[in-house]
Amino acid sequence: MSADGHMEIPFTVDSRPDTGLYNGKLGVWLFLASEVMLFGALFSSLILIRTGAAKWPEGWKELHVLPATINTFVLIASSVFVVMAWANLRLRKPQVARMWILATLLCGFAFMGIKAYEYSLSFHHHHFPSTNNFFAIYFTMTGLHGLHVLGGMIVFGYFLTKGWSMYDHEPRRFTNRIEIVGLYWHFVDLVWIFLFPTLYLL
Amino acid sequence: MTDHVAESHHDAHDSHDSPENIKKEMTRYIGVFLALAALTGLTVWVRFSLDLPEHQAIIVALIIATVKGSLVAAFFMHLLSEKKLIYSVLILTVVFFAVLMWLPVHDVLDKFGYK
Numbered sequence A: 001m002s003a004d005g006h007m008e009i010p011f012t013v014d015s016r017p018d019t020g021l022y023n024g025k026l027g028v029w030l031f032l033a034s035e036v037m038l039f040g041a042l043f044s045s046l047i048l049i050r051t052g053a054a055k056w057p058e059g060w061k062e063l064h065v066l067p068a069t070i071n072t073f074v075l076i077a078s079s080v081f082v083v084m085a086w087a088n089l090r091l092r093k094p095q096v097a098r099m100w101i102l103a104t105l106l107c108g109f110a111f112m113g114i115k116a117y118e119y120s121l122s123f124h125h126h127h128f129p130s131t132n133n134f135f136a137i138y139f140t141m142t143g144l145h146g147l148h149v150l151g152g153m154i155v156f157g158y159f160l161t162k163g164w165s166m167y168d169h170e171p172r173r174f175t176n177r178i179e180i181v182g183l184y185w186h187f188v189d190l191v192w193i194f195l196f197p198t199l200y201l202l
Numbered sequence B: 001m002t003d004h005v006a007e008s009h010h011d012a013h014d015s016h017d018s019p020e021n022i023k024k025e026m027t028r029y030i031g032v033f034l035a036l037a038a039l040t041g042l043t044v045w046v047r048f049s050l051d052l053p054e055h056q057a058i059i060v061a062l063i064i065a066t067v068k069g070s071l072v073a074a075f076f077m078h079l080l081s082e083k084k085l086i087y088s089v090l091i092l093t094v095v096f097f098a099v100l101m102w103l104p105v106h107d108v109l110d111k112f113g114y115k
Helices: A025-054 A064-091 A093-126 A133-158 A162-169 A171-201 B002-006 B011-016 B019-050 B053-074 B084-111
Strands: none
Touching: A025 A171, A025 B053, A064 A093, A064 A171, A064 B019, A093 A133, A093 B011, A133 A171, A162 A171, A171 B011, A171 B019, A171 B053, B011 B019, B011 B053, B019 B053
16 A cells, blocks of 8 residues: 555566566566467367358458558568567667657557558449458458557557656666567567468469 | 676676677578578579479479578577467467368368369
8 A cells, every 4th residue: 555545566677576576567468478379269260261152252362451561561670670679678768768669659550541542442443341251351351450460559648648758757667668569569469470471372 | 798798688688698699690681681591592493493383383392492581580589489479379379270271271172072
């Protein structure tokens, strides 16, 4: 219990003796385990629908490979930007770290902008989720992934603005928070690494 | 500076948190980024330059994606040096993921007469 009567959340900075981890880190890994099952179910469905179809469209003919390739580079770059932010926070260089977080957020905007452009091209060609099973699973998987990117962007936006004040009085806790959101962001990148070839190139 | 850094991260990683080690990590991150970018280029090149049969194209694309995913997990998500509890959570996840994948793999094997 803190001096002002608020209950303090335990092990936000130091590791719990029994787990060897601070609580947030274990929490985010458990969350990511559930995310593996979420996207795993969709990948499983994709394989089932594809192998069960008499004819399956070739992704590279139906979709737009160039914007998707650019988006792959954007997400990879954003992943390295997050770890650079985390490393600079550990070096106690908050302003440099802030720049890297901003760069990550900008990558998020770039990804969503390119994705919106790609969707508009599909709509222009009258390709909608209702067109066939290929486009249904394409829009479902990329749409869900896009929502995850948006979620990460909201968190990065919070840490760049209101949430940044934590750094001034609890720098270690803030550093851990960036590590946690970084783990989530890398997972989102990892999902895209598998989505890109399976949907766009095969 | 060293004192600041030593207290800037959670206890478990203190021995790895000297400024020198963090700077080495940052250099490694750049290396991983370049590897990921090269492998992305390779994925696209293989698809449009080699004209492989469908099943070979799928296998090659998934191998490259697995290598890329492993790099992200090992270096960016620090799975090369994590606590045992994280590995336990991931092993359980892999088991359930394998169950999820069993149904479509079974279907594919059936389709190609491997049953």
